[in-house]
Amino acid sequence: MADAGELARLRLVMLHSAGVTAPPGWEQTCAARFRDRLAEQAAFVVDAAPEHRADARDDHHLPRPGRAPWHLGVIAAAPTNPTHRHRRLRAGPPHRVPDRERLHRDLGSAHPDPSGPIPRLECSVTTEIHPLPDPLAQARADGVERTSTSVLLTAPSGRVLLLRRAPGTLQAGLWELPGGGTEPGEDLVTAALRELDEETGLARARVTAYLGFEDHTNSRGARTRAFVVAAHLDHPQEVRLSPEHDDHRWALPADLPEPIAAHETHLVRRHTAPPPALPGHRPLPAYLPTIPAAPMWGSVFFTTEDGRAVLLRATDPAKGLQWAGGDVEFTDPSPLHTAVRECAEETGILLPPDPVRLPLLATVFEQPGGGWPAKVGFTFHGGALTPAQVAGIRLDPAEHTEVVLLTRDELATHTDPRRAQLTLAVLDAARTGVPAYVVR
Structure with missing residues (x-):
């Protein structure tokens, strides 16, 4: 069984070409800070439905007194009903992260062995739905x-x-x-x-x-x-x-x-x-305009029940093997909503945009390259899929051609080193419950 430092350490993964070397003791320091932060998490609130009172015009211009406040719509669905259609909601209660006791239980004793199997997260999965609509x-x-x-x-x-x-x-x-x-x-x-x-x-x-x-x-x-x-x-x-x-x-x-x-x-x-x-x-x-403006992306990472990574082969050969995800659009309330939307569009798997049900696995900072400015990505844990759920994945042929299941050892031979390292970091995060911070 791993010691507390092994369980709690914050994995810092540096993958960029310059090769950043972490100072001695960084892992122990991060572990201690991470343990301290757990006690503070209960006070953090993610507001997924901010109110926006905006222009109220008849024939796009005329005011109508007494209208309800504007809201930035939030996509939500009943997770226990696979046939439930997504709908746009008005104001709703904020999502709260688990309380202190639950955080310690989920990130500590729930995963005592970092080398053990990835926990299966209960999630509503269906392929009998349409992708999330645009506004x-x-x-x-x-x-x-x-x-x-x-x-x-x-x-x-x-x-x-x-x-x-x-x-x-x-x-x-x-x-x-x-x-x-x-x-x-x-x-x-x-x-x-x-x-x-x-x-x-x-x-x-x-x-x-x-x-x-x-x-x-x-x-x-x-x-x-x-x-x-x-x-x-x-x-x-x-x-x-x-x-x-x-x-x-x-x-x-x-x-x-x-x-x-x-x-x-x-x-x-x-x-x-x-x-x-x-x-x-x-x-x-x-x-x-004088400071960097970084596009963002959101993705959902799945594994199989035996711990293999669930990857999608891109139709464009240059993009290789990917996770379900894409760039944040203007109408996405958050990167988590982007991940859920893209997952439905690319796989047919429908998930609720709930940060407790889909915990953060990794924050990824991508340095400029290939014409892109710096990008920031967020990967969320979709859980372990059963063989039937993997077989039921519905791909969009314009984006992906096949589902590929790879073990940790197979990642090195079937993907380029840069993508393999990123996927390995996310697999580690899924296994230990400790989110990864990746710079590449």
Whole structure:
């Protein structure tokens, strides 16, 4: 049986080409710190359903008083019912990590032998479902008749672009964000950028975030879902208005023009940065481009009941063997939701986005290369699959061609060293219950 230091040590894996050497005693120090941290974990709360009150407009512009707050939707499903369809929820209770006693039990005595079998996690797995829908597809499934997008566009100065409705239009004189209805075949980002171009002539804005949605009934009685995205204009451009508007203004959040709907004022002030507190400091929109912006990814790692890694052979030979996962999209509330979504799309396996059910196995920092900037990835433990579950995996032929099961010894001969080391680190994390930190 391994000693406490062996059980608790935080595995630091350095795989990048420069070859970082850890100082003597790093493992013992990390182990002690990790044990201390366990007692603090119960106070940590992961809020998976943040509220967002945003633009509430009829015909994508008009305010409706008394509406419920906006929410960034959270994908959830009843884990005990394999036929339960995913649905987008409004506000919900935050996910909490296990309490102190459970953490010590799960990460300590539950796994006394790091060389022993990987514990099987109970998980709802079904291949009789469709992949998780995107927000617009979900709106259609929810019976929404009309969808629209608005754009909260900021400049490096921190000012926000507002447009004034022209005489003869609905609510003439009202200041509002650019936006309009979506068109068939568009995703949210495409629709937002198209509307911005049509109403302002600004074609080179950079979308930075998805801010949420709100459902309402418009003036024609149609059930409408209005989405909002944030975007940034890195360089000055001339605004060319469409006939729908007769004026524009780049306004500071604290000095918005009137009249403007109260909910739109709230949206702007909630999602824009305050002015610099000290003289000489740059506004946040001007500062952010000067620091690294790292894309993120999320993945789910499975094993078989006998401890083999469950890998997917990519259709692109250059990508080799992979786990189920992909890049975080604007509409994903968290990397865990990305992992769950990608897992359903790539394997047909449906899992709830619950950090207790799908514990973190590894945080991966990837250094720049191949045209990519630095990336940060999060791998979650999907548990051990039965032979029937492995056989039932439904692959997307556009992405993967076969399921490959490899032992630790086989990893070295069937994958390149870089991928093999990463998979071995994750296998160790799954076996010991101690998350890995990987730099490569």
